[in-house]
Amino acid sequence: MAEELNPETPEETEEPIKQRKNGLYGSVSDELAENMKSGWADTALHGLEPIAQAGHTAERRAALSARFPGERLVIPAGNLKTRSNDTEYSFRASTEYAYLTGDQTHDGVLVLEPTGASGHEATLYLLPRSDRENGEFWLDGQGELWVGRRHSLTEAEQLLGIPAKDVRELPAALTEATGPVRAVRGHDAGIEAALTDKVTAERDEELRVFLSEARLVKDAFEVAELQKACDSTARGFEDVVRVLDKAEATSERYIEGTFFLRARVEGNDIGYGSICAAGPHATTLHWVRNDGAVRSGELLLLDAGVETTELYTADVTRTLPINGRYNELQRKIYDAVYEAQEAGIAAVKPGAAYRDFHDAAQRVLAEKLVEWGLLEGSVERVLELGLQRRWTLHGTGHMLGMDVHDCAAARTEAYVDTTLEPGMCLTVEPGLYFQADDLTVPEEYRGIGVRIEDDILVTEDGNRNLSDSLPRQADEVEAWMAGLKG
Incomplete structure (x- = not known):
């Protein structure tokens, strides 16, 4: 199993790649960093058809919206979990998230934003494709050359039928948000931290119970x-x-x-x-x-x-x-x-x-x-x-x-x-x-x-x-x- 050039994943930054922590094999030269930014073919996917269950997931979200009018609903997919040292378990999205979206990627979050007294607007917060400008795609252990290509946000929207945004923007947005919020707990500590003063265990449990009972009768x-x-x-x-x-x-x-x-x-x-x-x-x-x-x-x-x-x-x-x-x-x-x-x-x-x-x-x-x-x-x-x-x-x-x-x-x-x-x-x-x-x-x-x-x-x-x-x-x-x- 290959070892990462820079084994520690840095926070997102505009600083040059050479300022990231040196890995076991030394620093990255400016020339190599520039070389890795260019010379790549366009691999964007076009004309994607929605996944087979897109209509079903839309109906499930509609039922959820009707049950909790006027409230912001937050359903995370979950994060990677360490198996040992620097290896992770195979990821399996939370059942609630996959049931409502059809997506199975780690770190994703579904947010249902109330549009008034009734109704919600759904947004999927996802990791976009790994960045080539800052070197993430080849230096980050979760970059494209290490673990494979992620869908772009546009591609995800086409496949899942839900508007998509960068999940790295979500914690700040949740921290600043006002109004009643419910979240599915136990899958994403970062999201829960951003909601600490906005949610209660009792209200969140009602959301979890509803999503569990919604699956009693299969479509x-x-x-x-x-x-x-x-x-x-x-x-x-x-x-x-x-x-x-x-x-x-x-x-x-x-x-x-x-x-x-x-x-x-x-x-x-x-x-x-x-x-x-x-x-x-x-x-x-x-x-x-x-x-x-x-x-x-x-x-x-x-x-x-x-x-x-x-x-x-x-x-x-x-x-x-x-x-x-x-x-x-x-x-x-x-x-x-x-x-x-x-x-x-x-x-x-x-x-x-x-x-x-x-x-x-x-x-x-x-x-x-x-x-x-x-x-x-x-x-x-x-x-x-x-x-x-x-x-x-x-x-x-x-x-x-x-x-x-x-x-x-x-x-x-x-x-x-x-x-x-x-x-x-x-x-x-x-x-x-x-x-x-x-x-x-x-x-x-x-x-x-x-x-x-x-x-x-x-x-x-x-x-x-x-x-x-x-x-x-x-x-x-x-x-x-x-x-x-x-």
């Missing part, structure tokens, strides 16, 4: 993106099955890397840390170390999702027999979870209570645990006391969208206590987990974990399983794996 663009994410995810699962022999020779990391390749080729990234849990690791709900052995005869719980280039993620789990065949006990546990998932999916429909799918799946699992002699008493008593939760552990699902746990800031009454509507998308993911050290179950159960998860869209007349291209029933899973392994 047509979002549904298409979620389907795309599920389709790519299915191909990623196929990739994993094809290389299980290589994973056995190495570790869970081979599975993780294999799925990641699909996510990067067909999307932006993985939507969350992949859970590649083989053997007893499957009983750890969020096993993301992925450094364990992969052994024939055990199960692999693979929970992974591709995030599309527009930042919508799938969230799918399959529990696969590593050698291609479930043994008798594995199949018994798997079939119980499958039956629970079937009951949960059947409960997803418009007008149903959000909690219905969880209750339906938990009832099936409680019945199985009583039937197997692991719990005593009636199923009603087990459910009333929640005794099944020793082995079911988690809720049966959550909303899905731009975040894997989407709409997380929504009010209880708008989310878990609401009724389902067409356009909502949620996961249905029951599981049974028998810990390796659980002395309350027969020894042969210990270390077995099973979860099955699909992404379910509420439709006008029921639901649609967006991830149904991956088999779920045990016989179908075995046949699918056999076909992929050849």
